[in-house]
Amino acid sequence: MGGVDVTSSPLSPRRPTRQIHVGSVAVGGGAPISVQSMTTTKTADVEGTLAQVYALAANGADIVRCTCNERAAAEGLAQIVPRSPVPIVADIHFHVEMALAALEAGVHGLRLNPGNLRKPEEIKLVAREAKDRGVPIRIGVNAGSLHPEIYERFGGATPEALVESARLELAYFDEVGFEDVKISVKASSVATMIAAYRLASETFDHPLHLGVTEAGPLPGGLLKATAGIATLLAEGIGDTLRYSLTADPVEEARAGRQLLESLGLRERKGLDLIACPSCGRAEVDVITVATKAQAALDELNVPLQVAVMGCVVNGPGEARHADLGIAAGRHRGHLFIRGQIVRVVKEDEMVDALVDEARRIVDEGVEARLAARDEAAEAAAAADRADLLDAKGADANRAGERIERIRARVEHE
Numbered sequence: 001m002g003g004v005d006v007t008s009s010p011l012s013p014r015r016p017t018r019q020i021h022v023g024s025v026a027v028g029g030g031a032p033i034s035v036q037s038m039t040t041t042k043t044a045d046v047e048g049t050l051a052q053v054y055a056l057a058a059n060g061a062d063i064v065r066c067t068c069n070e071r072a073a074a075e076g077l078a079q080i081v082p083r084s085p086v087p088i089v090a091d092i093h094f095h096v097e098m099a100l101a102a103l104e105a106g107v108h109g110l111r112l113n114p115g116n117l118r119k120p121e122e123i124k125l126v127a128r129e130a131k132d133r134g135v136p137i138r139i140g141v142n143a144g145s146l147h148p149e150i151y152e153r154f155g156g157a158t159p160e161a162l163v164e165s166a167r168l169e170l171a172y173f174d175e176v177g178f179e180d181v182k183i184s185v186k187a188s189s190v191a192t193m194i195a196a197y198r199l200a201s202e203t204f205d206h207p208l209h210l211g212v213t214e215a216g217p218l219p220g221g222l223l224k225a226t227a228g229i230a231t232l233l234a235e236g237i238g239d240t241l242r243y244s245l246t247a248d249p250v251e252e253a254r255a256g257r258q259l260l261e262s263l264g265l266r267e268r269k270g271l272d273l274i275a276c277p278s279c280g281r282a283e284v285d286v287i288t289v290a291t292k293a294q295a296a297l298d299e300l301n302v303p304l305q306v307a308v309m310g311c312v313v314n315g316p317g318e319a320r321h322a323d324l325g326i327a328a329g330r331h332r333g334h335l336f337i338r339g340q341i342v343r344v345v346k347e348d349e350m351v352d353a354l355v356d357e358a359r360r361i362v363d364e365g366v367e368a369r370l371a372a373r374d375e376a377a378e379a380a381a382a383a384d385r386a387d388l389l390d391a392k393g394a395d396a397n398r399a400g401e402r403i404e405r406i407r408a409r410v411e412h413e
């Protein structure tokens with residue numbers, strides 16, 4: 001409902017990559033771009049970690065990564081994997097034993113950082129074992145933990161250095177005939193990350209996992225991660241992504257999902273609340289109403305685009321593409337579906353009416369709700385619109401008046 005038509009997307013066509021499978025989730029090769037996040041619990045805490053995995057899955061994560069840094073974590077994974085609603089990837093830090101233990105625990109994927117696990121024999125041992133079990137590996141290069149030799153050779157964590165690190169790791173995998181690989185070349189610098197992924201996309205045909213590493217807390221982290229990830233997605237680069245935020249990981253999953261939905265790269269699964277920025281014409285405090293509506297609709301988790309508009313003069317028209325919306329005017333709320341006024345309610349009932357209608361649209365469908373509209377609503381809205389235009393004039397912000405005064409002054413000088 002109300003989504004962007006993916007077939008007519010103005011984004012660059014997605015760059016072809018080979019396809020791998022992380023458990024039941026296909027990555028690359030034209031598969032839907034998947035959202036990843038990472039748990040922050042101790043993996044040994046099975047119930048706590050599973051609760052977080054479920055929360056992440058409910059908020060849009062397709063794949064979840066857990067730390068596997070000690071034996072207790074690997075043992076936890078053995079219990080988490082079979083009970084998880086989504087595939088589980090283990091992040092191996094420095095120890096080959098942890099990679100082997102995670103595979104033994106039955107994980108659906110491994111992430112290896114070439115800067116951390118450095119011995120070629122150990123890397124090949126893990127690749128051989130993963131190959132035997134049909135488990136894919138992400139080569140997760142990170143600018144902050146680049147292999148020292150490469151750092152030295154390139155004079156820093158440059159885009160070329162990041163891609164070279166991935167290429168060297170891939171060469172070890174090739175030696176043992178392991179091809180089930182996706183690659184990430186993350187940096188905390190958005191510009192470096194964009195350049196690195198562009199180069200990786202030209203260099204490899206493996207699926208790419210996008211991310212701005214250590215993006216930081218909200219809202220800055222969200223902006224940095226979006227700047228990097230969205231730029232690449234618009235260029236057709238990227239097969240899976242993770243927002244690395246210093247926040248509840250649920251925010252990462254939501255952000256990833258919302259980004260993909262807003263770009264028309266995934267079908268809408270949750271709410272898309274749009275609201276006007278408000279202006280001199282607003283008949284209600286748009287921020288308050290939008291915040292209340294967001295909280296109430298979030299609980300419903302409806303796959304709708306819902307608009308909160310400050311006035312009935314422009315609101316229903318400006319948001320006619322929304323599945324549902326409400327516009328204020330003369331102490332009343334004008335409820336509209338796809339731009340058509342269906343009901344007029346008291347101002348203090350606006351949010352309740354919006355939530356009630358959202359629920360009904362999901363149950364009965366847009367057409368049925370349009371058919372059930374109050375026939376008198378459109379005329380009532382037209383009368384309110386006319387009254388408001390009379391009261392405030394067509395130029396509610398008085399820009400016209402100001403321009404006249406400016407002209408009068410300039411003419412007299």
Ligand code: SF4
Pocket residue numbers: 276277278279280281282283309310311312313314315318
């Ligand atoms: S004209 Fe109405 S809908 Fe548009 S920004 Fe102003 S209050 Fe909102």
